[in-house]
Amino acid sequence: MDFIIRQSGLFDIYEKVQAGQRISAEDGMRLFDSNDIVAIGKIADARRVRINGRNAYFTMNQHINPTNVCRNDCLFCAFYRKDGEEGAYRMSLQTIRHKVEERLAENIREIHIVGGLDEQLPYQYYIDVVRTVKEIRPEVNIKAYTAVEIAFLSEISGKSWAEVLNDLIAAGLNTMPGGGAEVFSPRVMRKLFMDKLTAAQWIEIHHIAHSKGIRTNATMLYGHIETNRERIDHLIQLREAQDISGGFLTFIPLAFHPENTRMHKLPLATGFTDLKMISISRIMLDNFPHIKAYWVMLGVNIAQIALSFGADDIDGSVVEERIYHMAGSKSAQMMTKKQMQNLISETGHIPVERDALYNEIVTQVA
Amino acid sequence: MNINLGSIEQKILNEERLSGQEGLYLFEQADLLWLGMMANHVRRRKHPQRKVTYIIDRNINYTNVCVASCNFCAFYEKVGGEKAYVLNNDEIASKIEETIALGGTQVLMQGGLNPALKIDYYEELFNFIRSNFPGIRIHSLSPSEIAYVAKISKLTLEETIRRMHEAGLASIPGGGAEILVDRVRKVLNANKTRTDDWLEVMATAHRMGLKTTATMMFGHVETLSERIEHFLRLRQLQDQTGGFTAFIPWTYQPENTELGGEKTSAHDYLRTLAISRLMLDNVPNLQVSWVTMGDKIAQVALEFGGNDFGSLMIEENVVSAAGANFRLSLEQIRRLISDAGYEPHQRDMEYNLLN
Structure with a gap:
């Protein structure tokens, strides 16, 4: 089969990956410029097997989006509302308590909490959301607030980023999601999300979290106006940040969903782009333990195929995902454990139910 | 000889x-990327230019009345059923006019096994279309419909196809093949047309100079060796006639069906598609199915x-009734x-490039 990879002109990259070596930004550009997605997938699979063998992870999780009121106006977002606008909501702590309690019977391992930058809510509310969830489910891993939210909480409280993180950790925070990274390009930032963090700030907040023992994820929002060069720059910055701290767990490429956003005229990313993003991230980010094919955003079909193209995680059962569904995602709200196991097994991988830190959940058979 | 991926x-x-054994080995052992690389290699050998074709046509379901009652179908109505219909010429004409306005070159008329519609109905229909829309190709019916029309009109297959052809039928779509194994057809209650009947219609049409396509509907009750059997039956006929222009595998859509x-x-779709490319070495073209798999996987x-x-499928009613809504x-x-x-190119049924 080697000759087919040779024909693609990417054989030197394949050899480097097989030897466990790092590839350069220019190599990354060559991968993006190629349309030979199966050859690229094969190279990514070589990296994947070295890092994760044939394991493919899933988790039983829950998403809570406490508020959709946001002071920012990111062009790519269909989720946010202005205060008082139709469809705006903010959940009381009572509502959040209820949402956690109604799924107490399920073996949920991870609760993912992200929302808007809601200026009408006090600092304490954001801390109490974490505390409330932790009180009801002390054993669950709370993965809460993107770096953008941390910076916002610092701003409204006058506390430093580190102090905000200390308060959240005291309330029960265990890990941090990787959102808000968007694309680390000043050009894209100026056009799409003026008020957000710079790349350096986003990375610094993650580094502070890492120094406190908090593992975090990283994302990239692709499929809008970013160039291949900007994608590669983003990956290189993450790779360098990871070299410094080693605190990142998972990279999640997120496809932009144009529906109901102010960029609705843009087409949805194609299957080629989705698979290239998964594969090239896996190949470039040699120091990231995991690459996730988030099925809610890719759809179940591409998420399944992505397992052969470098991904080793498909996220979880979810239930009530709002952010992508408001942007027109047609995927279901949940998958059962059985569905996730079947989807993985069929691809020749080993389904492994994980907790938030990728420890295997061993189910006791009575 | 020992079969392995290397051999x-x-x-x-x-x-x-x-061989069939090797095909089965691929279904059981080969991983997705290996199959992709091999199928892509064969595809490039057959189509060295970086072109991908498409056709603009319209499915016109002239009737939904069908006595076959296949249990995987969500489209059919029984004779006298509440929603039973047969389109009239005006309705068909306006659908064809819309098709032409959208750049369409062909109509794909498919309906059911309707006991009220004998050979004269089809002759009149095709004549009507040919005289009013001489630029439109009539790529219509399926072996099941043709065999049924022959039966209720008390004609031989050859006579039936000859009369339809003279009235304007240019080629025959490969629908109703499902899985060309009688065990499967019985389970699907699709055995009004047996495997041999289906192949006989195609063989007859090919001998008379009509081109056809061939389909496979998979992912229901068939085994992997039955998929291989399907490939082998098609490959064998193609060796004799060369009349198939394309193979079109698509996945069973379960919504609203009895089955x-x-x-x-x-994953199964892409592997099966790749294995079909490797097995059907004598069929020139292989179609992807965006209607059942969506745009990304297609x-x-x-x-x-x-x-x-x-x-482009300006109109489609059959798989959409069963939950495919792309x-x-x-x-x-x-x-x-x-x-x-790839360069996109519009084509006709025989894969001549247009514009």
Whole structure:
């Protein structure tokens, strides 16, 4: 089969990956410029097997989006509302308590909490959301607030980023999601999300979290106006940040969903782009333990195929995902454990139910 | 000889034919990327230019009345059923006018096994279309319908096809093949047309100079060796006649059907598509199915052996009744093809490039 990879002109990259070596930004550009997605997938699979063998992870999780009121106006977002606008909501702590309690019977391992930058809510509310969830489910891993939210909480409280993180950790925070990274390009930032963090700030907040023992994820929002060069720059910055701290767990490429956003005229990313993003991230980010094919955003079909193209995680059962569904995602709200196991097994991988830190959940058979 | 991936790879590179046993080995052992690379290699050998074709046509379901009652079908109505219909000429004419306005070149008329419609109905219908829309190709019916019309009109197959052809039928779509194994057809209650009947209609049409396509509906009750059997029956006939222009595998859509069950996965679809490219070495073209798999997987399927994006499908009622609800515009189809690095080209049924 080697000759087919040779024909693609990417054989030197394949050899480097097989030897466990790092590839350069220019190599990354060559991968993006190629349309030979199966050859690229094969190279990514070589990296994947070295890092994760044939394991493919899933988790039983829950998403809570406490508020959709946001002071920012990111062009790519269909989720946010202005205060008082139709469809705006903010959940009381009572509502959040209820949402956690109604799924107490399920073996949920991870609760993912992200929302808007809601200026009408006090600092304490954001801390109490974490505390409330932790009180009801002390054993669950709370993965809460993107770096953008941390910076916002610092701003409204006058506390430093580190102090905000200390308060959240005291309330029960265990890990941090990787959102808000968007694309680390000043050009894209100026056009799409003026008020957000710079790349350096986003990375610094993650580094502070890492120094406190908090593992975090990283994302990239692709499929809008970013160039291949900007994608590669983003990956290189993450790779360098990871070299410094080693605190990142998972990279999640997120496809932009144009529906109901102010960029609705843009087409949805194609299957080629989705698979290239998964594969090239896996190949470039040699120091990231995991690459996730988030099925809610890719759809179940591409998420399944992505397992052969470098991904080793498909996220979880979810239930009530709002952010992508408001942007027109047609995927279901949940998958059962059985569905996730079947989807993985069929691809020749080993389904492994994980907790938030990728420890295997061993189910006791009575 | 011992079968292994290395020996199969060698045969593929030497352009040797794979046996049924080897095909089955691929279903059981070969991983997705290996199959993609091999199928893509064969596809490039057959179609060295970086072009992907599509056709603009319209499915016109002239009737939904069908006595076959296949349990995987969500479209049919029984005779006298509440929603039973037969389209009249005015309705058909206006659908064809819309098709022409959208750049369409062909109509694909498919309906059911309707006991009220004998050979004269089809002769009149095709004559009507040919005289009013001489530029439109009539690529219509299916072997099941043709065999049924022959039976109720008390004609031989040859006579039936000859009369339809003289009235304007230019070619025959490969629908109703399902899985060409009688055990499966019995379970699906699709055995009004047996495997041999289906193949006999195609053989007869090919001998008379009509081109046809061939389909496979998979992911229901068939075994992997029955999929291989399907490939082998088609390959054998193609060796004799050369009349198939394309193979079109698509996945069973379970919604609203009596058979029910789950949709098969994208992984199964891509592997099956790739194996069909490797097995059907004598069929020139392989269509991807965006209607059942969606735009993302259909595009990816171009690297798993597919060289044709199928039809714009101005109208489709059969698989959409069973839960397939993907829709694409011409602009989207062309963009998906270009995004994959191919030139998009409109074609006709015989794969001549238009414009």
